[in-house]
Amino acid sequence: MIDKNSPAAAALILAGPLADLLQRKFAVVQGPDRPIAVFAHDGKVSAVDNRCPHLGFPLHRGSVEDGILTCHWHHARFDLASGCTFDLWADDVPHYETLIRDGQVYVDVGRQHADPRGHYLRRLREGLEQDIDLVQAKCIIGLLEAGVAPSQIVGEVALFGVANRDDWASGLTSLTALANLASHLERETAYLALCQGARRVAADCDGQPPRRDRRPLETAGLELATLKRWFRYWTLVRHRDGAERTLRTAIRNGALQAELADLIFTAATDRIYADSGHVLDFANKAFELLDLIGWEHAEKVLPALVPQLVAARGGEEQNAWRHPHDLVPRLRAVDHELPELIRGGEGKAWNDLVGLTSAIGGDDPLRIIESLRQAIAAGARPEQLSQALVHAAALRIARFGTANEFSDWITALHTFSYCHALDCALRRWPPTQMPPEMLRGVFHGAMSVYLDRFLNVPPAPLPGERRPLDDEPQDAAELRQRFLDLLDQRHEVESAARVVARYLRLGHPVGPLLDTLARAAVREDADFHLFQMLEGAARQSERWPAGPPEREHFLVAAARFLAAHSPTQRTQLQTAEVALRLHRGDALYEEDGGGA
Secondary structure, eight states, rough: OTTTTSSSHEEEEEEEHHHHHHHHHHEEEEEEEEEEEEEETTEEEEESSSSSSTTTOGGGGSSSEETTOOOOTTTEEEETTTOOBBBGOOOOEEEEEEEEEEEEEEEEEEOSSSHHHHHHHHHHHHHHHOOOOHHHHHHHHHHHHTTOOOOEEEHHHHHHHHHSSSSSSSHHHHHHHHHHGGGOHHHHHHHHHHHHHHHHHHHHHOOOOOOOOOOOOOOOSSOOOHHHHHHHHHTTTTTTHHHHHHHHHHHHHTTTTTHHHHHHEEEEEETTTTTGHHHHHHHHHHHHHHHHHHHGGHHHHGGHHHHHHOOOOGGGGGGGGGGSSOHHHHHHHHHHHHHHHHHHHHTTTOOOOHHHHHHHHOOHHHHHHHHHHHHHHOOOOOOHHHHHHHHHHHHHHOOTTSSSSSHHHHHHHHHHHHHHHHHHHHHSOGGSSSGGGGGHHHHHHHHHHHHHGGGGOOOOOOOOSSSSSSOOOOOHHHHHHHHHHHSSSSSHHHHHHHHHHHHHHTOOOOHHHHHHHHHHHHSOOHHHHHHHHHHHHHHHHSSSSSSSSSHHHHHHHHHHHHHTOOOOOOHHHHHHHHHHHHHHHHOSSSOOOOOO
């Protein structure tokens, strides 16, 4: 007999008489949080979650033959004795031990995994290796509920990404951008963001050869200045092996974070606006990733940047930077002037962010360059220059004319992402310790803003310029829901911007709005550009006071960009929601009876 008061008995659920089960072949019982299917086959009794791990179809409506349980919805097949699947896309079905006592069948629903954290970490790696987003989503839920910090999940995914692909790819950018926003996100939005990041990293690695590392140089006592000179040279002559061995030597020799930033960001700006700004943006994301997961991983993460660093094409190789104005000679001249300009501004106070933003948005490239030179000589700090720069870039998107080609949104986004990355990079040093070469990136970004000027011809009006916002709701929750509803439709760019502006001008808290913008982004089947826009706008808006319009400009730009790229099929959202409902024990399909 079973002692009903024992701890073991508390985990047992009666499935019914063995004789009935042998006759009927199956029974369905209700577990603590989900239905359980109990099968009698070949003289053995087995129990599994009655919901197919793929999409939740009732498994008791499947068939069992030769020890294999088949779900007839998508024909996923499982080993009945263990729940393990033969079709990896479906995932394993949770399995339960059974007991037979006094002619009665019991299901043991005690804890399935003695080490949930270890189990879900192992399964997450398998889901990444097999590029199965459903498995990834289930493991992310399990890890979060096991108390694993989001940053550790990000670390697991990121280290998989840099080990299983030969270069830094857009999935790692998406993962890092979304992780940077985690503190603003509600629990479910954060879960969706992690799913998006993991899915994109896994897709980037699918079918790719694993990374082949180069060893550091064995020469002892190399000075950092020498390594920097070598690294820049190897990068410019497109010699990957030399560049990577030099970088690894700096890391092995214990170079500090600021010294590694000097090494990489200087090389990233040796070419003008390299690869439409992606080189600098990816480098910045690699550094931010290490901020999140720990700098002890620098030797695994930073070398992934080298392939694009050495292969990138700069603006000097692009016709737009040469005609009708040849911008390259003027920019190269500024490179040589920077040390003297910086010295001339030492000890001076400067504060004309609005005026400099307006100047950068002008249509005369030489005047823009001169405005930046004068600001530096007048004492403008590096972060002030980059703050004005990124604001000017955001206005290109906030005033983007929808009559442009759709692909032109990405042109403006590239400039904004570059300027945002530069602003983040410049903040890694105190102003007096920043390498003077870094300021040339401000001039490169400003010229890209200039080249985008036709995207604002004619300029789209900012919210409220042509029509008051009074007809929009006032309640904060209603405004946030209206934004999401608008993005269920196409061509709601201006309406979405009006809702965000209305929300901000009414003084509602920014945090819930950022969560709403993130929710709108992570529910879409979008590429990494959407996440670049979201993260850059959210973080830049925090660097401006709440009162002036600059914060609004960034979030309006994000709203317009999101609306222009919504809605999509949202297949990733469906997968993540299925995983969440399966984990909760929800019934995804109505039972048709026939259970015990």
